[in-house]
Structures are given as structure tokens and as C-alpha cells.
Amino acid sequence: MKITMKDVEHVALLARLELTDEEKQEQLEKLNQILDAMEVLNQVDTSHVEPLAHVLPINNVFREDELKESLPREKVLQNAPDHEEGMFKVPKIV
Numbered sequence: 001m002k003i004t005m006k007d008v009e010h011v012a013l014l015a016r017l018e019l020t021d022e023e024k025q026e027q028l029e030k031l032n033q034i035l036d037a038m039e040v041l042n043q044v045d046t047s048h049v050e051p052l053a054h055v056l057p058i059n060n061v062f063r064e065d066e067l068k069e070s071l072p073r074e075k076v077l078q079n080a081p082d083h084e085e086g087m088f089k090v091p092k093i094v
Contacts, residue, residue, distance in 0.1 A: 001035060002032055002035065003028055003031040003032050003035065004028075005024060005025075005028055007031075008024050008027050008028050008031065009024065012024070012027075073086055
């Protein structure tokens with residue numbers, strides 16, 4: 001399948017791009033080069049290749065959850081600009 005000048009103009013219209021005739025021709029050539037490269041890849045036999053989501057094995061790198069003592073409420077609130085009844089007080093936003 002080859003890209004035509006009409007296709008390039010349609011995509012430019014959808015993208016709201018104003019291209020000169022020279023830029024349209026350049027894009028036409030680049031898009032056809034991409035399609036040619038994809039056609040070469042389509043010829044490769046992949047019937048014995050399992051589908052995969054990632055080329056490298058992925059392991060969870062997060063640490064295990066551990067229960068720890070939290071800071072006392074008074075210490076947490078000592079740097080708060082404003083607090084009330086043991087909670088941060090923030091401006092009302094509606």
C-alpha cells in the first residue's frame with residue numbers, strides 16, 4: 001500500500017497543518033519509506049515466536065510493606081500553617 005498525495009493532504013487537514021507543496025512531497029516520500037520498511041518486516045517469519053509485552057523479564061522492584069510507627073500527630077502538625085482539632089486546616093474550595 002502506498003500513500004498518495006491526497007492522503008498526505010487529508011492528514012495535514014486533520015492535523016490543521018498548512019504545508020507547502022515541497023513539504024507535502026517530502027512527507028509523502030517519508031511516509032512511503034516507512035511503509036516500505038514495514039513491508040520488509042511483514043516478510044519475516046514470526047510463526048514460532050511467542051507474543052510478549054516486554055523484551056526483558058520484569059520483576060517487581062518495590063520493597064515489601066513493613067509496619068512502622070508513624071510520627072506523633074503533634075509533631076506532624078507543628079509545621080502546618082494552620083490546624084484545628086488535630087487536622088490540617090485548608091481554605092475552602094468550591
